[in-house]
Amino acid sequence: MGRIKRLAAAIFLLGSCLATGPASADTYPSRPIRLLHGFVAGGAADTLSRIIADGLSKKLGQPIVIEAKPGAGGNIAADAVAKAAPDGYTLGLVTGAHAISAATYKSLSYQPAESFDMISTLVYYALVIAVRSDHPAKSLGELIAMAKEKPGTLSFGSVGFGSTHHLAGELLNAMAGIDIMHVPYRGDSQSLTALLGGEVPVVVGTPVLLAPQIQSGAIRGLAVTSPKRTALLPDVPTVEEAGVKGYDVRTWAGLLAPKGTPPSVVGALNAATLDVLKDPELRQRLETAVGGEVRGSTPDEMKQLIGSEIAKWSAVVERAKIPKI
Template structure:
């Protein structure tokens, strides 16, 4: 072979090498989504470890890990009604490796706080809803009111003499109680506690005559006979507490309060990754084992969604709870 042909061949090979290098360096749309995930994914929530949201997050993490074939860990970042966690997620890199599990309290914060360090809707990319679940109005079993109707009559006969406990100021439980007060036309004092466990303990100790609690956590006390469930806050009875009537059945027609949980990501997370996560969530929710664990963890309805459907839910929930907060004259934080 001549020196010229060798030279030409060398130049061709060099050009091919450069072309391959350049091609591999080009950021092709969707390429990052196709390579995702290739390291640990983190789900952040804003509630205490061991609580309902924490248990729910861990079931969701297990489901995603199976579908995505990657490790998914859970980080509890409690404080400020879930706002610390939401802020951390909003400010995380939008690469699909930091996700947030939020509940109905995320919508309440938008109406309860004068300002937030993040945008409750526009600061995130929605992935999917996970579950919906009712709360329960409960008294100690030896309380004189045996039904919700009797409790309302007692509150009307003695205005301001009753109180109710909840998991905290500004929680869905608190505002469900405020909505119940407005619907029934009664004056009942709200007493906030740090979580369901403290509220249930206060009820059993007689510190408060009633609570609005998370059904799955109050259910064991109802089953033991220590606590009486007066009503669940959904429009129909709960499968978890089939013997407890709904508030609607108890006489307050149209009353329907259910909280929910869903998964979201920081604003700017690539659409391809959001689509992949949504598909993984929906497949996970269809898994009988994961579905059964979710139902056991929260005692509600397992239901996924599209990202736009979750955005619509969050927007409507913000409008609803802002109206309740304003009507109840709850001071903004």
């Protein structure tokens, strides 16, 4: 009987351990964490991932391994995160394109809001509309005038269909009454190469990638897409300054986890993220990386943001008559 009792006690103890699981708040994290993003290496999402991973790794005491799964405007990476085990060991860094996907795709294998547990937003930043330095348009107003004079003859490059960059161009089309054709590329670097090589006359890109080219004189920044000028490019006017009143496009980046991640783990990750974002050096690195503004959030605030972004971009897609894929 003593042996049976000891065996029963061992089974009970094992069951108790399994109930708490590897994602217990007391033990999490006990091994390396994967952080996925959906864009090419060297781009804004990759840079942001590495900066925040560095801070969180020190805070949580475990390595955070960055994994890029580029393609489909971030959808491939988002799908991988949605299907991962909800144990806190697979996270995703998403950008504004995460919400845009709901507006530009006929169907997705996941739901941008409901398939995830949100952790926190990280940073908000504007985009830049630019041309090569030898382009005849010296301002956005001149580019708009050229587009109106010869409809359908101009094109703009972006990081891909369904990206914030793409929709920023389409919103400009709709609000300025012009028709500049979209040409998708796989990442900021490819769209910039296309601009410099003359494949496209206009590009919509991130300040961090375009600023060095603007400062060197290789390309000309015509406008930033936010209501206020960015500190990274203080001499580049806003789209609204060019006469397109009410124009405002700012993308963002945030962290999320698969739906069903234990609340204690989500809470631990949110607390760690907000704490890391208070570090002055890390804040400066994030803001310098994208020319933006660091802004953390609660999980609920991030979920509300995604919902409002889906509604906003769905209206833009409908207004611009962009065909869904």
